[in-house]
Amino acid sequence: MPRSPAPEILLDLSQDKVTVIDETGRFQYLNAATRDLLGYDPEELVGTNAFELIHPDDADRVLAAFETLLVDGEPPDAPMEYRYRTADDDWVWVRTRVFPPSETGLDGYALSSRDVTLEVESRRRLETIASTSPDVLWMFTADWSELLFVNEAAKPVYGISREKLRERPQAFLEVVHPDDRPAVEDAMQRLSAGESTNLDYRIGTGDEGMRWVRVPARPVVEDDTVVAITGFARDVTDEYRRKRQLTVMDNLLRHTIRNDMNIVDGTAEQIATRVDDALRAADAPIDDAAGLATDLVDHAETIRRVADDLLTSAEKQRGVIDLLRRKEPPKPLRVASLVETAVDSALADADAAAAEVSVCCPDDLRAFTHPELDYAIAELVENAVEHAEAAPEVAVEVTAPAARVEITVRDNAPPIPAEERNPITDRWEMDDLTHTGGMGLWLVYWIADRSGGDLTFDSGDDGNAVTISVPDADCESTPPGGTWGDPGGVAVGPAEADGGAPVTGSDPVPNEAPDDAAATYGVPRDPYSESIDE
Numbered sequence: 333m334p335r336s337p338a339p340e341i342l343l344d345l346s347q348d349k350v351t352v353i354d355e356t357g358r359f360q361y362l363n364a365a366t367r368d369l370l371g372y373d374p375e376e377l378v379g380t381n382a383f384e385l386i387h388p389d390d391a392d393r394v395l396a397a398f399e400t401l402l403v404d405g406e407p408p409d410a411p412m413e414y415r416y417r418t419a420d421d422d423w424v425w426v427r428t429r430v431f432p433p434s435e436t437g438l439d440g441y442a443l444s445s446r447d448v449t450l451e452v453e454s455r456r457r458l459e460t461i462a463s464t465s466p467d468v469l470w471m472f473t474a475d476w477s478e479l480l481f482v483n484e485a486a487k488p489v490y491g492i493s494r495e496k497l498r499e500r501p502q503a504f505l506e507v508v509h510p511d512d513r514p515a516v517e518d519a520m521q522r523l524s525a526g527e528s529t530n531l532d533y534r535i536g537t538g539d540e541g542m543r544w545v546r547v548p549a550r551p552v553v554e555d556d557t558v559v560a561i562t563g564f565a566r567d568v569t570d571e572y573r574r575k576r577q578l579t580v581m582d583n584l585l586r587h588t589i590r591n592d593m594n595i596v597d598g599t600a601e602q603i604a605t606r607v608d609d610a611l612r613a614a615d616a617p618i619d620d621a622a623g624l625a626t627d628l629v630d631h632a633e634t635i636r637r638v639a640d641d642l643l644t645s646a647e648k649q650r651g652v653i654d655l656l657r658r659k660e661p662p663k664p665l666r667v668a669s670l671v672e673t674a675v676d677s678a679l680a681d682a683d684a685a686a687a688e689v690s691v692c693c694p695d696d697l698r699a700f701t702h703p704e705l706d707y708a709i710a711e712l713v714e715n716a717v718e719h720a721e722a723a724p725e726v727a728v729e730v731t732a733p734a735a736r737v738e739i740t741v742r743d744n745a746p747p748i749p750a751e752e753r754n755p756i757t758d759r760w761e762m763d764d765l766t767h768t769g770g771m772g773l774w775l776v777y778w779i780a781d782r783s784g785g786d787l788t789f790d791s792g793d794d795g796n797a798v799t800i801s802v803p804d805a806d807c808e809s810t811p812p813g814g815t816w817g818d819p820g821g822v823a824v825g826p827a828e829a830d831g832g833a834p835v836t837g838s839d840p841v842p843n844e845a846p847d848d849a850a851a852t853y854g855v856p857r858d859p860y861s862e863s864i865d866e
Contacts, residue, residue, distance in 0.1 A: 371419030387415035509534035664805035674709035693730035698805035701783035716743030
């Protein structure tokens with residue numbers, strides 16, 4: 333019968349370093365792999381303290397785990413990774429499993445250590461790359477019960493820390509827009525079943541400020557079994573905002589301008605017909621010369637008025653395009669100065685001289701916003717004055733609730749029509765059946781949106797209250813740079829940190845594509861104009 337090899341021979345054939353240490357941490361035994369891994373002869377380490385060769389940055393952590401083992405008698409749930417000194421004063425990463433005497437029957441603690449330096453360095457390089465990526469890189473187990481990896485981008489994109497996701501792997505579902513959550517859950521089930529997905533969905537709600545993310549995901553399959561799910565999430569809010577901007581411009585051209593041109597065309601035809609009728613009756617006395625003159629004057633006035641509106645719209649559209657091309661992040665600005673500039677600008681028109689405008693604004697309040705905020709305020713004041721049926725009464729009130737700055741413009745004008753408000757408050761829906769006829773309110777909304785804020789309406793029989801909400805610059809949660817709103821931001825004119833000079837236009841953008849192009853450069857387009865269908 334062949335003789336079995338001695339256990340020491342088998343241990344020396346192992347490529348893993350196998351050692352035994354006593355309760356004080358001193359080596360009792362080391363196999364031959366010690367020489368290949370660390371450069372030491374096993375005999376020269378016997379009797380030395382194993383923990384003295386651990387890297388100083390790792391020593392406390394490893395020693396604490398060993399002391400816990402001595403007390404509880406249970407090894408760590410997972411192998412430990414740490415750096416170990418070699419004979420030539422270099423460091424290698426090792427992954428060590430610990431086996432207590434109760435499992436081995438030895439008079440000491442058995443350690444099996446493997447060189448994982450290349451693996452750790454590769455992982456560190458990948459983590460470095462992941463840490464600089466603005467996309468959320470992630471990996472879950474196949475049943476989504478455990479988070480295997482996620483980079484730091486999870487916090488700015490989803491608003492959830494990595495620690496929270498590790499504790500509750502499906503916590504990201506809580507920030508998914510309720511209308512999109514079923515589609516996300518369906519995609520998760522398909523991924524677990526081995527199907528790749530590519531889904532766009534919304535994060536947040538209208539009150540909190542929604543964002544769009546695009547999430548391509550793939551199952552990791554081994555031996556025909558899904559063992560993990562991996563993918564990334566990219567913030568594509570700006571893409572949806574651009575789409576919505578283009579839809580606004582398209583609606584303006586196809587609805588508002590085309591409707592106005594139809595009026596011009598029809599009026600010109602009426603003039604031609606009226607003159608033609610008069611010429612045919614030239615041989616007979618023209619009994620209604622006064623009526624003819626009146627008609628021609630009225631028709632000409634209609635053409636002049638509509639043409640003037642078209643020119644104003646064209647100027648505003650050009651201003652909007654200019655705004656979209658410029659980039660400037662939000663910054664802290666003194667609100668009182670912005671409000672003062674806005675009211676002065678709005679009341680510069682002679683028609684607004686009789687308006688009664690009151691202002692209530694704390695002098696030291698600062699908002700984290702784009703410099704165009706004063707233009708947005710001026711637009712709301714101008715609209716309030718223009719649409720008041722009685723003597724205009726306008727109140728500008730500034731408050732600072734819960735880390736926000738809210739600028740509310742109240743008026744005594746008729747209620748803003750729902751067809752003008754709804755496309756704005758419904759941040760994501762915009763199509764041929766849902767559109768507005770002007771750009772004034774859109775521009776106000778875009779300014780708030782690009783500042784990380786929002787625009788809300790409260791309209792009733794006694795007037796309107798339109799509120800611009802933006803972050804408070806002096807709140808701890810306010811970012812130090814332009815990290816909220818549109819990544820690029822917009823700027824239309826110079827603005828100083830204490831409030832800024834009058835700005836000629838502005839347009840923060842929601843996420844699909846708003847529907848107007850007006851209100852810019854001193855002649856605000858009527859944002860209350862009636863909706864124009866095709």
